[in-house]
Amino acid sequence: xxxxxxxxxxxxxxxxxxxxxxxxxxxxxxxxxxxxxxxxxxxxxxxxxxxxxxxxxxxxxxxxxxxxxxxxxxxxxxxxxxxxxxxxxxxxxxxxxxxxxxxxxxxxxxxxxxxxxxxxxxxxxxxxxxxxxxxxxxxxxxxxxxx
Amino acid sequence: xxxxxxxxxxxxxxxxxxxxxxxxxxxxxxxxxxxxxxxxxxxxxxxxxxxxxxxxxxxxxxxxxxxxxxxxxxxxxxxxxxxxxxxxxxxxxxxxxxxxxxxxxxxxxxxxxxxxxxxxxxxxxxxxxxxxxxxxxxxxxxxxxxxxxxxxxxxxxxxxxxx
Numbered sequence: 001x002x003x004x005x006x007x008x009x010x011x012x013x014x015x016x017x018x019x020x021x022x023x024x025x026x027x028x029x030x031x032x033x034x035x036x037x038x039x040x041x042x043x044x045x046x047x048x049x050x051x052x053x054x055x056x057x058x059x060x061x062x063x064x065x066x067x068x069x070x071x072x073x074x075x076x077x078x079x080x081x082x083x084x085x086x087x088x089x090x091x092x093x094x095x096x097x098x099x100x101x102x103x104x105x106x107x108x109x110x111x112x113x114x115x116x117x118x119x120x121x122x123x124x125x126x127x128x129x130x131x132x133x134x135x136x137x138x139x140x141x142x143x144x145x146x147x
Numbered sequence: 148x149x150x151x152x153x154x155x156x157x158x159x160x161x162x163x164x165x166x167x168x169x170x171x172x173x174x175x176x177x178x179x180x181x182x183x184x185x186x187x188x189x190x191x192x193x194x195x196x197x198x199x200x201x202x203x204x205x206x207x208x209x210x211x212x213x214x215x216x217x218x219x220x221x222x223x224x225x226x227x228x229x230x231x232x233x234x235x236x237x238x239x240x241x242x243x244x245x246x247x248x249x250x251x252x253x254x255x256x257x258x259x260x261x262x263x264x265x266x267x268x269x270x271x272x273x274x275x276x277x278x279x280x281x282x283x284x285x286x287x288x289x290x291x292x293x294x295x296x297x298x299x300x301x302x303x304x305x306x307x308x309x310x
Contacts (some may be wrong), residue, residue, distance in 0.1 A: 030174065045187040052181065053174045057166035060196070073151060074158020075238050081159075141293050142151050 004137070011134045013143060015079060016066030018127065019059045026056035040089050058082070076135040083131050087124045094121060155208075189292050193274055198273065200276055203289040205297050208262055212303070217260040220251070223295070229252035233264065234304040238254070241265075241272040260287040264294025 019092035026033040037043060043051060058078070065075035094117050174180045188203040190228065193272075211217035219236035221228045228238040237254065239247045255261060261280060263273035273290045280288040291297065 030177075031179070034181055034185060046184050048187055049181050049183055049185040050171075053183070054163075054166045054170040056175075057170045058163060061162050061166060071158045071162070073154040074162055077155045078159050078162060139151060142154070 004028070008134065008137050008141075011130055012066045012069060015127065015131060015134065016063040019063030019066065021058040021063075023056040023063065026052070026059070030056075040093060042089055042092065072138045076131070076138045080128070080131045080135050083124065083128045087121070087128055090117065090121050090124060094118065152238045167287060189268060193292070195289055201274070201281070201288065201290050203262060203291055205291065205301065208289075208291045208294070209301075209303065211260055211262065215285040217262050217289075218255050219291075220263045220273075221295075222263050222265045227266070229307070229309055231305050231307050233298050234306045236264075239263075239276060241279075244276070250271055255285070257284050257286060259285075260289065261285055262289050262294075264291040264292050264298070266293070266295040268293045 030052050033056070034049050037048050037051055038045075059082070062075050062078050062082070066079065067069045171183065174183075188231070190200070193202045194200055208217070212219070219233045221236045221238045222241045223231045223232075223238075224240050224242065225238060228236075228240070232238070239251045240255050261277070263277040265272040270293070273292075273294065277288040277290045
């Protein structure tokens with residue numbers, strides 16, 4: 001019998017692992033990642049490079065927190081916020097018809113097809129659903145045993 | 148609930164601040180660091196394959212026009228060109244590049260300054276044209292971003308009709 005606790009543990013490791021993994025290429029190629037952010041054509045110019053420098057670390061910390069099970073309220077919350085932003089940004093550009101590489105895991109700039117953007121959107125939606133469930137469970141857990 | 152919200156807020160703020168401090172510091176230590184505030188203007192974006200800036204200012208374009216030291220290339224459609232273009236400009240519609248290039252090429256030399264233009268800040272026709280020409284060996288292909296609008300706004304000489 002799989003318990004809720006086990007499901008949560010698996011979700012934490014999957015989502016945490018994804019975030020840690022996603023941060024690696026961005027650490028290695030900050031300039032290429034900045035270009036990716038620019039291609040989304042959403043952020044004002046002054047924030048592009050700062051985001052490219054800060055986001056990989058934030059992803060790494062959130063990922064580590066999730067895997068380690070530390071600071072779950074903050075980590076699960078930021079996880080949802082970031083996934084929501086990524087999801088919205090992808091949808092926005094899919095709607096605008098701008099063909100961009102999502103830059104989710106790799107910063108290599110091969111232009112992507114519209115249908116692969118759709119794949120990105122669906123994948124993000126799955127991550128987001130998992131993250132929302134995790135956040136709800138963290139909330140319930142937090143209220144069962146207040147510190 | 149209050150406690151949970153407080154935890155979220157406190158932990159999120161710390162995580163974000165930590166990321167900002169470490170991210171900016173780590174960047175400063177790298178040899179391939181990026182500037183904290185990058186230049187993402189159309190002019191800065193426009194560089195040729197060998198890293199040369201391709202954008203030209205209106206002032207420079209005007210000087211070259213007056214001294215007749217540059218050939219202006221209209222990258223827009225033949226219809227737009229016929230309706231009005233920079234005086235003396237040749238029409239190489241980017242979307243029909245193959246069809247128009249040969250004739251235009253016979254009238255320009257590789258070392259000549261070429262100034263491609265189209266209409267609008269984000270118009271990519273002139274950029275693509277200039278990049279293609281650079282790759283073909285025209286070393287001095289430049290782009291006057293938003294050229295047509297700027298030219299008219301400044302009351303510079305235009306002409307209508309075919310070449």
